[in-house]
Amino acid sequence: MELAKLTTEQRNKASMKLDQMSTMEILNVINKEDKKVAAAVETVLPKVNEAIEHIYEALKNDGRLFYVGAGTSGRLGVVDASECPPTFMTSNDMVQTVMAGGNGAFFNAVEGSEDEAAQGAHDIKAKHLTNKDVVVGITASGRTPYPIGALEYARGIGAYTVSLSCNEDSFISQFADTEIEVVVGPEVLTGSTRMKAATAHKMILNMISTTTMVKLGKVYENLMVDVHASNYKLMQRARRIIMEITGVDYDEADQTLALTNNQVKPAIVMIKGGVTYQKAEEAIKRSNGYVRDAIALAINFNV
Template sequence: MSTTESSSKYDNLEKMPLFDLLKNINKEDQTVPLAVEKAIPSIQKLVEEIVKRMKNGGRLFYIGAGTSGRLGIVDASECPPTYGVPHGMVIGLMAGGDEAIRKAVEYAEDDFEQAWKDLQAFDINEKDTVIGIAASGRTPYVIGGLNDARKAGMLTGCIVCNEGSKVAAAAEFPVEVVVGPEFVTGSTRMKSGTAQKLVLNMVSTSVMIQLGKVRGNKMVDMQLSNHKLVNRAINMVMEATSVSEEKAKELLDEYGSVREAVDHYMQESN
């Protein structure tokens, strides 16, 4: 039996006092970052290869099913507003398509061929990277997609929560984060999902930093798409240039991003 399907360390959950339920869920959650830490060398290797491809014009694709697929879509969708990259640079795909984001599509994940069809709709090429996300490590949609992508010359990686899985075997750069039995037996949206989210944070953030999308510790290319982000940008420009709030607003209105506003101001000042 796979680790993700093994029986919970806890039993009679329906009889457990609410405080104990919450405390024990939290106790299990605290083990997840330690499991992710063990996988850092594998994550590093994957990120290094992704950056090489993306510096040459490549894109990053996530493929998954269920919770894993949704996590990939969330990570991909947050890259443009956070780092100002084009929407087609990081793409999340899941078994069952967009409909499955909100409602499970029966048996969609059992199709070995569909992921490759979904990827081909984006004219995928050898510059691109495909990361398969599957807690179990045995999702047909992910296995098939990785196998086909690897045959076609794409860089392939994966994020799984079992050792020695078929998904890991299909990926050139596998990341295995073994978090142990779930609090509710087999409910991989819990610890496994948390582990996948942590790894995705690490992958996309470190990739974007390596691509120059962060200056110091600031998101200088973020999209100014709401009042909160505009106010954050104003403060960033003020901090970097020592100009007034009014002047910072003027610079952002004129140049559209923190990076451009600061760079143009510094050039003009010199």
């Protein structure tokens, strides 16, 4: 009965005849509902901003970010966290996901794993959580025990807590320092929160990780200058970034990148500042990783 009262469990009037619709009619209904997601996310941007400011401070001071969820919510956390190392050259432990049922649940549902708050607390505790860390509990319904248990434990030891749900006055919000309740309305397929709710949550997780990394100096203009050039595509992207920022040709970008062990930041500073690799590294270190400041410092080395 509690579930039946949730917005995410209500029936959508626009899709009451879903089983009688043509393919195109179904697509139009889904598309019209999906258009509502961005508007719903816009209404909670102040709360997302609040969360990001705390996450940024935590990561800047050697803290970690944990996403905690079950089912689709956990999988969204895994997708976002797993993209941070190649995109921003973060360590594997800076942004992590704790998922009900363990890593195997990403591929195969582990029924019942979400129902134990104590297991959520146990699993986040196993990460040696400290008060320097931030924990984001993700649950569309706002009442899933697993992330609630994790948030309750995290808050108890002084870690900053964020809840991400899709219902107003969500139960999980009671355990969060910052509560984000993005209400997208009933799903086209009743209760299937892998649809609009999951889309809203993915948008917000993208905002959290991307904005935090920008603030940490891992972006110059709108280019990923901390990209981990670990395969052909990323090596080509690294060269293009260097060419775009410095104006050099492909060969010079390639040669400079080779001198920096395929690191884009020092390559840019070397070219723009007219310094050696060692001087570029020194400038980046003294500028706390911010390329714009490092370039200015490198230029001053030569004045």
